[in-house]
Amino acid sequence: MPVLIFIDTADGHVKKASLEAICYGVKIAEQTGTTAEAVVLGEVKDDLSSLGKYGLKKVHHANNASLNHTDAQLYTKVLAQAAKATGAKLIIFSNNLNGKAIAPGLSVCLKAGLVSGAVSLPDTGTGFIVKKTVFSGKASAHVSVKTEIKIIALNPNAYKIETKEGIAEVVSFTSPDVASKVNVIKTTKASGEVPLTEADIVVSGGRGLKGPENWGMLEDLAKTLHAALACSRPVADAHWRPHSEHVGQTGVTIAPNLYIAVGISGAIQHLAGVNHSKIIVVINKDPEAPFFKAADYGIVGDAFEVVPKFTDAVKKLKGVV
Amino acid sequence: MKILVCISKTPDTTAKIAFTDNNTKFDTGGVQWIINPYDEWYCLVRAIELKEADASTVIHLVTIAGADAEPVIRKALALGGDEAIRVNADSTDSFYIASQISEIARQGGYDLVFTGKETIDYNGSSIGGMVAEFLDLPFVSHATKFELTGTNATITREIEGGEEVCEVTLPLVVSCQAGVAEQRIPNMRGIMAARTKPLKVVEPVTADSLTSYIRFELPPAKAGVKLVPADQPEELVRLLHEEAKAF
Numbered sequence: 001m002p003v004l005i006f007i008d009t010a011d012g013h014v015k016k017a018s019l020e021a022i023c024y025g026v027k028i029a030e031q032t033g034t035t036a037e038a039v040v041l042g043e044v045k046d047d048l049s050s051l052g053k054y055g056l057k058k059v060h061h062a063n064n065a066s067l068n069h070t071d072a073q074l075y076t077k078v079l080a081q082a083a084k085a086t087g088a089k090l091i092i093f094s095n096n097l098n099g100k101a102i103a104p105g106l107s108v109c110l111k112a113g114l115v116s117g118a119v120s121l122p123d124t125g126t127g128f129i130v131k132k133t134v135f136s137g138k139a140s141a142h143v144s145v146k147t148e149i150k151i152i153a154l155n156p157n158a159y160k161i162e163t164k165e166g167i168a169e170v171v172s173f174t175s176p177d178v179a180s181k182v183n184v185i186k187t188t189k190a191s192g193e194v195p196l197t198e199a200d201i202v203v204s205g206g207r208g209l210k211g212p213e214n215w216g217m218l219e220d221l222a223k224t225l226h227a228a229l230a231c232s233r234p235v236a237d238a239h240w241r242p243h244s245e246h247v248g249q250t251g252v253t254i255a256p257n258l259y260i261a262v263g264i265s266g267a268i269q270h271l272a273g274v275n276h277s278k279i280i281v282v283i284n285k286d287p288e289a290p291f292f293k294a295a296d297y298g299i300v301g302d303a304f305e306v307v308p309k310f311t312d313a314v315k316k317l318k319g320v321v
Numbered sequence: 322m323k324i325l326v327c328i329s330k331t332p333d334t335t336a337k338i339a340f341t342d343n344n345t346k347f348d349t350g351g352v353q354w355i356i357n358p359y360d361e362w363y364c365l366v367r368a369i370e371l372k373e374a375d376a377s378t379v380i381h382l383v384t385i386a387g388a389d390a391e392p393v394i395r396k397a398l399a400l401g402g403d404e405a406i407r408v409n410a411d412s413t414d415s416f417y418i419a420s421q422i423s424e425i426a427r428q429g430g431y432d433l434v435f436t437g438k439e440t441i442d443y444n445g446s447s448i449g450g451m452v453a454e455f456l457d458l459p460f461v462s463h464a465t466k467f468e469l470t471g472t473n474a475t476i477t478r479e480i481e482g483g484e485e486v487c488e489v490t491l492p493l494v495v496s497c498q499a500g501v502a503e504q505r506i507p508n509m510r511g512i513m514a515a516r517t518k519p520l521k522v523v524e525p526v527t528a529d530s531l532t533s534y535i536r537f538e539l540p541p542a543k544a545g546v547k548l549v550p551a552d553q554p555e556e557l558v559r560l561l562h563e564e565a566k567a568f
Contacts, residue, residue, distance in 0.1 A: 010480075073459050104454070107451060112531070141536070142536050187486075258567040293546070305551070
């Protein structure tokens with residue numbers, strides 16, 4: 001009974017969050033003496049056999065045109081078919097937007113207990129217990145799954161990608177060509193940008209930046225660090241930046257390797273969304289800003305003076321200048 | 322047009338998160354309860370806007386909770402909505418909750434079911450997708466815009482690194498997030514009217530729980546911030562590079 005991992009793609013390329021899910025699934029397979037297989041739906045541009053280097057033995061691929069857009073209802077049915085065909089008792093998703101859209105439906109379809117937002121490997125000592133984030137990152141919980149078939153949706157940036165040797169066998173399968181009831185009429189991509197939840201480094205701005213016209217220096221820093229941009233809630237509410245960049249309790253929860261907060265005071269709701277970041281840097285002119293208590297490194301100073309100099313120093317380090 | 326809005330009560334966003342009984346239960350002492358922000362700000366307000374555009378629209382609210390959730394439901398009714406249904410059960414299992422909501426949805430014959438993209442307590446992001454599968458309806462998640470022409474919905478949804486516009490014919494389940502509507506404050510007339518709006522209490526149907534919360538833990542405290550003088554940002558870059566190995 002293999003561990004089955006759902007591979008999410010964007011523009012036909014395997015997402016980084018899915019590589020993490022693969023490595024996570026491979027590790028569980030090793031620990032439980034089974035193999036890891038994956039399933040991918042729709043058109044793919046990457047060489048799927050190369051996913052063997054993450055430890056996958058087999059990749060099941062259904063390439064129906066109707067699967068080129070991720071429709072939860074349709075994907076649920078095809079994934080249920082794949083799960084039944086492989087006999088998988090554990091199915092892994094990334095807890096990204098598509099994972100959140102599909103995994104719950106599959107949970108109902110297979111009557112499989114779902115843990116979404118998992119952050120570590122399951123504890124199989126007594127039963128099957130998975131640690132996940134709750135209260136938007138303010139705490140974590142250990143959740144017991146009681147069903148024979150189980151589904152885990154792994155948080156992005158929660159598991160390290162490891163490569164080894166190997167080539168995966170790619171097997172095509174056909175799914176009933178059912179048309180999606182969701183008719184996609186337009187897709188807009190923010191091209192060249194690093195997806196926020198997948199980013200290793202996130203540069204974030206708050207009200208301290210005074211207005212949207214001052215985001216240039218953060219964009220410059222983000223570009224230099226190959227980082228994603230984020231913002232606090234007041235910034236999104238004031239339409240200085242799009243809502244999709246709002247991190248915090250009522251926005252996106254992220255866990256990058258490095259989070260740089262500029263001009264953000266660090267309200268409890270904001271901290272909830274970012275406190276799983278490995279390293280937090282705070283730049284704020286107010287020494288009393290609560291964010292400093294949650295930070296690893298900080299500068300008390302005027303962002304308009306500090307950030308450009310900081311960016312220059314990064315450029316020097318990277319040999320850009 | 323009949324809309325079902327799923328409402329959950331959650332601790333206020335500023336609530337101190339603590340646990341009792343050897344870290345097995347959320348400590349509700351001193352916690353102020355609110356309507357889950359995604360349910361209130363986006364789902365409920367958008368439903369109210371749709372009713373304002375078409376007065377024949379009927380809005381029902383559903384919550385799966387004990388009697389202690391009633392003040393929160395009354396607040397939701399004060400914002401708008403015609404009646405509320407409270408399924409008298411307490412559960413943290415998404416499958417169980419979605420089973421109950423699906424039963425209510427089946428009986429009520431709704432054209433549209435709105436859920437928040439997640440609750441801010443257990444962050445399952447599961448109810449919408451589960452309800453859709455129980456009802457065998459299309460599910461559009463992470464909506465940032467929702468427009469309705471007759472029985473055709475045009476929805477903008479967030480996708481990884483961009484957005485997608487799609488058209489779907491009702492009935493339908495949608496999970497909502499920022500952009501769908503703007504937060505509203507209930508007015509006095511709404512608060513008065515809410516007192517007499519029907520709040521039906523029904524007993525749960527038999528359903529399984531597939532998961533259970535065993536124990537909780539708080540994140541370890543940070544060791545303390547290392548401050549770098551404002552005129553030495555290059556020192557911060559050095560520390561991040563050499564000590565923290567962040568880039």
